[in-house]
Amino acid sequence: TAGNKIFHFGPCRISMSMTEIRSGFTAIKANIQARDPIRTLSILSHPHSLHKVKSSDRCCITYHLFNFYVDKVFKHCKTEDSYVNRKISSIANSFLSVKRRLGQCHEQNKCVCGQESAEKFKQILANYEGLNVISAAIKSLGELDILLDWME
Amino acid sequence: EDALLPAPQNISILSINMKHFLTWSPVIVEGETVRYSVEFQGEYEREYANESWIPICECSLITATVCNITEDISATVAYNLRVRADVGASRSEWGTLKGFFNRITTSLTPPLMKVIADGYHLLVELEDMGPAFQFCVLYWKKGQESRMQQKVVKEVSSVVHLDTMEAGPDYCVKAQTYVETINRSSSFSQTQCVRAQGGRSMWL
Numbered sequence: 336t337a338g339n340k341i342f343h344f345g346p347c348r349i350s351m352s353m354t355e356i357r358s359g360f361t362a363i364k365a366n367i368q369a370r371d372p373i374r375t376l377s378i379l380s381h382p383h384s385l386h387k388v389k390s391s392d393r394c395c396i397t398y399h400l401f402n403f404y405v406d407k408v409f410k411h412c413k414t415e416d417s418y419v420n421r422k423i424s425s426i427a428n429s430f431l432s433v434k435r436r437l438g439q440c441h442e443q444n445k446c447v448c449g450q451e452s453a454e455k456f457k458q459i460l461a462n463y464e465g466l467n468v469i470s471a472a473i474k475s476l477g478e479l480d481i482l483l484d485w486m487e
Numbered sequence: 488e489d490a491l492l493p494a495p496q497n498i499s500i501l502s503i504n505m506k507h508f509l510t511w512s513p514v515i516v517e518g519e520t521v522r523y524s525v526e527f528q529g530e531y532e533r534e535y536a537n538e539s540w541i542p543i544c545e546c547s548l549i550t551a552t553v554c555n556i557t558e559d560i561s562a563t564v565a566y567n568l569r570v571r572a573d574v575g576a577s578r579s580e581w582g583t584l585k586g587f588f589n590r591i592t593t594s595l596t597p598p599l600m601k602v603i604a605d606g607y608h609l610l611v612e613l614e615d616m617g618p619a620f621q622f623c624v625l626y627w628k629k630g631q632e633s634r635m636q637q638k639v640v641k642e643v644s645s646v647v648h649l650d651t652m653e654a655g656p657d658y659c660v661k662a663q664t665y666v667e668t669i670n671r672s673s674s675f676s677q678t679q680c681v682r683a684q685g686g687r688s689m690w691l
Contacts, residue, residue: 339667339668339670350667350670352562352563352667352668354618355561355562355668359561405531405535406535409531409535409536410535410536417541417542417544418544420541421541421543421558421559424527424529424531424532424541424559425559425561425562427529427531427532427535427536428529428530428531428561428562428564429561429562430531431529431530431531431534431535431562431564432562432563432564
């Protein structure tokens with residue numbers, strides 16, 4: 336089915352149409368990754384993969400990452416390809432819905448941020464800001480499945 | 488380009504079972520073929536991408552006055568939609584949908600279903616309504632509504648086996664759809680009843 340997934344981050348419960356997001360990303364993954372010449376660097380996985388994050392920090396990291404993608408990444412990914420732009424819009428609008436729900440959890444103190452998640456997210460931002468903004472945005476978009484796999 | 492051409496009017500959405508169509512009234516220009524182009528704008532574009540609009544290429548310079556926007560309405564947020572007309576070098580202003588469209592408002596109709604008694608097996612055939620749809624099927628022995636049973640069908644395969652029937656009583660079935668992404672259900676279909684009769688299928 337359209338594969339709504341319910342994510343339980345402790346008391347924070349988030350419903351997300353994972354299949355729709357994944358199908359939107361799969362449709363443009365090759366196109367986006369072909370625009371990323373720097374294969375030796377990663378935004379999300381350097382120096383440690385997301386899988387090293389403690390479960391107690393998962394909600395906060397997810398919250399930060401959805402804000403990161405909505406606030407910083409998608410807007411710099413516009414391409415000359417109308418089909419790719421439509422799929423990016425689809426993913427961005429889905430991310431916006433989830434970002435809002437995570438924000439509500441955060442406001443209700445159900446998505447607490449510890450030292451480790453702050454450090455981890457700081458590292459991701461440093462990776463991002465180490466590249467020019469378009470390259471960083473395209474690379475981040477190309478790594479979306481790393482985030483989705485980690486969430487699932 | 489002069490904008491003497493009137494913008495399309497009566498722009499509205501027809502949304503049934505998560506299939507969404509934008510429709511508008513034709514712009515009439517004697518002896519000319521009027522063509523239309525459609526664009527959409529999600530909440531993300533409004534709030535984070537300078538209120539940018541995204542063209543739907545399948546509905547660029549079309550002569551029809553309807554556009555299937557289902558593929559682009561793929562998040563449960565408020566969307567804006569607009570359409571303009573072109574005749575030769577003339578281009579109209581944009582006509583914009585009054586208010587937003589959110590897929591959460593789609594009309595959900597009861598599913599088409601066919602109940603089959605295959606010998607002693609109670610089967611149901613459900614309409615394939617697309618990946619967004621699940622089904623809740625209720626079935627019971629006639630007269631024993633209090634002992635109604637439920638089966639949730641997440642993937643529509645050809646036929647769903649509900650139960651093994653006893654000979655004699657009627658078995659009744661009804662179904663509704665459920666769309667997870669908008670967390671809504673349709674009303675129930677008409678009830679259909681069948682009865683097992685030895686090896687022969689029996690319709691009532």
